[in-house]
Structure formats: structure tokens, C-alpha cells
Amino acid sequence: SIMQAARDYAIYARGYIQGRLFSLPHSPTELYGVLVSKVTSLITLPLPLLSVLALPFFGGSGTTVNLVVFYLTWSALVATHNPHAIESGGTLLIRLLCFLLPALSSLAIDCAVPSLSKRFKAQGARQLPIHLVRNKGGLVEIAGIAVLNTLLSVLLQAALEYATTQMLHMRSLLKVTAIAPLPWTMVKDVAKGYIVHGILRYMIHRYVLHTVKSPLRTWHLQWQHSVRLPFSLIAAYDHPVNYLLSQWLPVFAPAYLFRYHVLTWHVLLALTSLEELLVYSGFAVLPSSIIIPGMARRTDAHFESVRSGRIGNFGNLGVLDFVFGTACDSEVNVVDDLESETAKHRLQDRIESAVGSALKGEPHKLSAKPKNMS
Structure with missing residues (x-):
């Protein structure tokens, strides 16, 4: 009967609550022990990821040793931690450290030393946050929304995993196994995911946020494009729905579609x-001599194009903008960047010289650096 079912449920709930209360610490000493245990667990989560990221800095036989240590550490981590905690904890840590x-x-x-920061900005003092936002309250709001959106994306991913595994009793969205993927497999998967990410990001940014008239388009213009030029936090400053759709979904979708190993997901x-951090930074001095500076210039040009009404540069890399003709008119495209870099290093001359020497049977090595032009 209904009364009997309600009584059984009440008895079950009472027993469950008593059990949970019994597991809680009952003294300051027990509380301290629990906190230390949790903090230690969080500290150990990133160790395998940090070790694999450090591999490129070591060579020779040391690389083999590092790989062995990494695989052993990863196996121990999976054996001693909940898979859900590994995925969510690693995701949160990466978003904190890398963005x-x-x-x-x-x-x-930028706010504390504007006289120094403006020297590194592509557009000088004009691109300082204190000049882009009217008051400090506006900067606090931008920072708060960016933090909220970042944490919201991590929480959403954790909720999806929990719902999939605990409520629907299906396999996890990402693989968390003691057998880590081989480095070459990881590189191929990351490259594949990055391509899908770029396509989704371009399509959503162009059509959903800038073309089709909808609340999403209005929110995007009122939130992110209320700032004339970008700085790093602007990458995460948008209406939460827009942020999840245009920033989080293009990254997580390929990981879900291809069911990445959690390590591959963390690398991607x-x-x-890091791409978000750098291309929205507004800095003129950036890592890489081709890709990153060009992406940052195109992002700046996109923000200025919104002000002028001739919107372009919907993708970060610039390839799809070049293919579909949506690059800003005054902006150097990705092909121009590559040609400029090739000319800078006299790459064509060096290739022709190497080919000529090979045809003549003469030994020839490409020099690591271009000859002095002076």
C-alpha cells in the first residue's frame, strides 16, 4: 500500500542519514585528518599529467625512463582514486592553471602597472582594461562572470558524468583506465579533436552568435562585445548559455564523440x-612567430569589426575565414602569415639549395638559422 511504501522509505532515509552522520568527523582531530586526506588527494591528481607534459624537455634514454615512471604513476593513481574524481579534478586544475x-x-x-603593461599591448594604452571598462566595478563584474562561467563548465561536465554513470548506469563519457594511451595515439587524437573544435567554434560563433537574430546573438553583443577590445578574461566573459555553447561545447564535443581517454582530454x-588565454590577451609579444600572434591579431580585428558593422574573423586560426571569405578586409590572413614567415627564414631558398645538392650527389644540411641578410 501507499502508507507501507511511505513508511519503508522513511525508515530507509532515517538509516541512510544516520550512516552519513556517523561517517562525519566528530572532533577537531578527525576533521583535520579528513581535510589533510582530501588535500593530499587533490595534490596527487595532477602528477601524471604534469609528468607527461614534462617529457618533451628531456631527451635520450631519460625519455624512456620518464615514460615508464609516468605509466606507473598513472596506474597507481587510477587504482587509488575514483575515476569521476580524476576526470573532474584534473579538468578543474587545468582550467585554473592554464587559463x-x-x-x-x-x-x-595591467591594473597595477599600466605604464609597463601598455608597452606589451598590441594597441598600447588603448587596450588596457582600465581604459576599456569605465570603472573598477565593471572589471570586478567581468572577473566574477569569467570565474563563474569557468567553474560552471567544470560543474556541467561533472554533472553529465554523474548522470550517465550513476543515474543511467551507462559507461562513462570519457575513458578512465589504468592503460594510458601511447604518445603517438594521443597526438593524433588531440589533432583530430582540435580540428573538430575549430570547425564547431567557427560555425557557432558565426551563425549562432552573429548571424541569426535570437536572444543568444543579443546576449553576445551585450555581454562580450560591450568591451571594445579583448583581454584574457574576456574569453570567458559572456552570458553563461553563450559561453557553454561557444567555448565549452566545441572542446568537449570531440572528446565525447571519439570517447577520449581522460589524459587525451586533459591535454586537449x-x-x-592556453589558446584562449593568449589570443584574447591583446599582447603583441607572444609565443610562436606565426600562429599565436596571428590568432591574437585576428581576435582584435574581430572585436573592432563588430563596432564597424562589417563583422568578420569568426575563427581563431583563420583558415575557415580564409576559405569562406569571412576574414576582415584590413586583416592579414593566415596565408599571408605563412608567406611572411617563409620569407623571413628564406625557407624556399634553403629548400631549393638542398634539392640541388641532393641531385648533384653532394651532402647538404639545412641550416638551423637563416644566413645574415646584412
């Missing part, structure tokens, strides 16, 4: 997080 904390630090430096997330 949120550096972006907040950059904003603090780290790369895209």
Missing part, C-alpha cells in the same frame, strides 16, 4: 585553454 589564474594575474598586472583542454 583562470594566469588571466586574473594578467588583469591584476590544456592546449585550448
Whole structure:
């Protein structure tokens, strides 16, 4: 009967609550032990990821040793931690280290030492956050929304995993196994995911946020494009729905579609997080001599094109903008960047010289650096 079912449920709930209360710490000493245990668990989560990221800095036989240590560490981590905690904890840590904390630090430096920061900005003092936002309250709001959106994306992913595994009793969205993927497999999967990410990002940004008249388009213009030029936190400053759709979904979708190993997901997330941090930074001095500076210039040009009414540069890399003719008219495209870099290093001359020497049977090596032009 209904009364009997309600009584059984009440008895079950009472027993469950008593059990949970019994497991809670009952003294300051027990509370301290629980906190230390949790903190230690969080500290150990990133160790395998940090070790695999450090592999390129070591060579020779040391690389083999590092790979062995990495695989052993990863196996131990999977054996001693909940898979859900590994995925969510690693995702949160990467977003903090590769985007949120550096972006907040950059904003603090821009506000504290504007005379120094303007020297590194592509458009000088005009691109300082204190000149782009009317008051400090506006900067606090931008920082708060960026933090909220970043944490919201991590929470959404954790909720999806919980719903899939615990409620629907299906396999996890990402693979968390003791057998880590081989480095070459990881590189191929990351490259494949990055291509899908770029296509989704371009399509959503162009059609959903800038073309089709909808609340999403209005929110995007009122939130992110209320700032004339970007700085790093602007990458995460948008209406939460827009942010999840245009920033989080293009990254997570390929990981879900191809069911990445969690390590591959973390590497892809780290790369895209660093991309957001750098291409929205507004800095003229950036890593790489081709890709990153060109992406940053195209992002700046996109923000200015919104103001002029001739919107372009919907993708970060610029390839799809070049193919579909949506690059800003005054902006150097990705092909121009590659041609400029090739000319800078006299790459064509060096290739022709190497081919000529090979045809003549003469030994020839491409020099690591171009000859002095003077």
C-alpha cells in the first residue's frame, strides 16, 4: 500500500542519514585528518599529467625512463582514486592553471602597472582594461562572470558524468583506465579533436552568435562585445548559455564523440585553454612567430569589426575565414602569415639549395638559422 511504501522509505532515509552522520568527523582531530586526506588527494591528481607534459624537455634514454615512471604513476593513481574524481579534478586544475589564474594575474598586472603593461599591448594604452571598462566595478563584474562561467563548465561536465554513470548506469563519457594511451595515439587524437573544435567554434560563433537574430546573438553583443577590445578574461566573459555553447561545447564535443581517454582530454583542454588565454590577451609579444600572434591579431580585428558593422574573423586560426571569405578586409590572413614567415627564414631558398645538392650527389644540411641578410 501507499502508507507501507511511505513508511519503508522513511525508515530507509532515517538509516541512510544516520550512516552519513556517523561517517562525519566528530572532533577537531578527525576533521583535520579528513581535510589533510582530501588535500593530499587533490595534490596527487595532477602528477601524471604534469609528468607527461614534462617529457618533451628531456631527451635520450631519460625519455624512456620518464615514460615508464609516468605509466606507473598513472596506474597507481587510477587504482587509488575514483575515476569521476580524476576526470573532474584534473579538468578543474587545468582550467585554473592554464587559463583562470594566469588571466586574473594578467588583469591584476595591467591594473597595477599600466605604464609597463601598455608597452606589451598590441594597441598600447588603448587596450588596457582600465581604459576599456569605465570603472573598477565593471572589471570586478567581468572577473566574477569569467570565474563563474569557468567553474560552471567544470560543474556541467561533472554533472553529465554523474548522470550517465550513476543515474543511467551507462559507461562513462570519457575513458578512465589504468592503460594510458601511447604518445603517438594521443597526438593524433588531440589533432583530430582540435580540428573538430575549430570547425564547431567557427560555425557557432558565426551563425549562432552573429548571424541569426535570437536572444543568444543579443546576449553576445551585450555581454562580450560591450568591451571594445579583448583581454584574457574576456574569453570567458559572456552570458553563461553563450559561453557553454561557444567555448565549452566545441572542446568537449570531440572528446565525447571519439570517447577520449581522460589524459587525451586533459591535454586537449590544456592546449585550448592556453589558446584562449593568449589570443584574447591583446599582447603583441607572444609565443610562436606565426600562429599565436596571428590568432591574437585576428581576435582584435574581430572585436573592432563588430563596432564597424562589417563583422568578420569568426575563427581563431583563420583558415575557415580564409576559405569562406569571412576574414576582415584590413586583416592579414593566415596565408599571408605563412608567406611572411617563409620569407623571413628564406625557407624556399634553403629548400631549393638542398634539392640541388641532393641531385648533384653532394651532402647538404639545412641550416638551423637563416644566413645574415646584412
